[in-house]
Amino acid sequence: MTEDFGNRWHNRRSIRLRGFDYSGAGHYFVTVCTWNRECLFGCIRDGRMGLNDGGQTVEKCWRQIPAHFPHAESDEFVVMSNHVHGIIVIAHTVGTKNFSPLPCGGEATPVPFRSPEKNLGSIVRGFKIGVTKWFRSHTEVYSVWQRNYFDHAVRDLADLERIRRYIRANPGHWIDDPENSVNAGHPMEDRS
Numbered sequence: 001m002t003e004d005f006g007n008r009w010h011n012r013r014s015i016r017l018r019g020f021d022y023s024g025a026g027h028y029f030v031t032v033c034t035w036n037r038e039c040l041f042g043c044i045r046d047g048r049m050g051l052n053d054g055g056q057t058v059e060k061c062w063r064q065i066p067a068h069f070p071h072a073e074s075d076e077f078v079v080m081s082n083h084v085h086g087i088i089v090i091a092h093t094v095g096t097k098n099f100s101p102l103p104c105g106g107e108a109t110p111v112p113f114r115s116p117e118k119n120l121g122s123i124v125r126g127f128k129i130g131v132t133k134w135f136r137s138h139t140e141v142y143s144v145w146q147r148n149y150f151d152h153a154v155r156d157l158a159d160l161e162r163i164r165r166y167i168r169a170n171p172g173h174w175i176d177d178p179e180n181s182v183n184a185g186h187p188m189e190d191r192s
Contacts (some may be wrong), residue, residue: 023090023118023119023120024090025090025091026089026090026153026154027075027087027088027089027153027154027160028087028088028089028090028120028151028152028153028154029085029086029087029151029152029154029163030084030085030086030087030088030120030124030149030150030151031083031084031085031149031150031151032083032084032124032127032128032145032149032150033082033083033145033146033149033150034082034083034144034145034146035143035144035145035146036143036146037082037083037146038082038141039081039082040054040055040081040082040135040141040144041054041055041058041079041080041081041082042054042055042079042081043081044080044081044171044174047171047172047174048171049078049079049080049081049171051079053138054131054134054135054138054139054141055079055081057131057134057135057138058079058084058131059079061127061130061131061134062074062077062079062084062086062127064130065088065123065126065127068126069118069122069123069126071090071091071118072088072089072090072091072123073088073089073091074086074087074088074089075087075088075089075164076163076164076167076168077167078167078168078170078171080170080171080174081174085166085167085170086167087154087160087163087164087167088120088123088124090118090119090120090123120151124149128144128145131144131145132144132145
């Protein structure tokens with residue numbers, strides 16, 4: 001049984017774009033979900049998100065990303081009951097932002113290894129660790145996040161504006177959202 005678990009662990013398929021440089025300048029749309037889609041951060045009523053203490057901590061940690069990663073900025077984001085949508089901007093130099101991190105044609109090309117301390121994964125990991133530490137010291141919740149996260153490299157200004165609108169409108173669409181644990185077949189839990 002241990003060997004079977006080891007094989008599954010080492011043979012997991014990555015959801016990252018193969019060969020893509022996630023430390024490159026650009027805008028990245030990120031979605032991070034809670035473990036088992038549990039509603040840990042508050043609840044939505046009448047299309048408005050009401051953050052509990054955990055949700056307020058998530059919002060605070062997201063806003064603090066630039067303090068921990070000076071090469072990164074936080075753009076539009078929203079904390080939902082059981083997930084976070086946000087845009088993280090990585091800039092190599094002050095004032096330099098690239099809306100097209102993918103080469104022309106959208107094909108990813110292999111890039112030389114770079115230190116993981118400045119890539120998108122390290123930023124998301126740092127955010128998740130900060131939130132998890134708070135939950136472990138202030139609640140009885142120890143498994144806050146699902147493994148990994150979803151990302152989308154923003155292609156251009158039109159893509160960026162579409163994503164910003166989606167993020168702002170997300171609480172109003174919660175009733176139909178597949179991340180809503182009621183729609184996903186999980187009982188809704190209001191921990192506020």
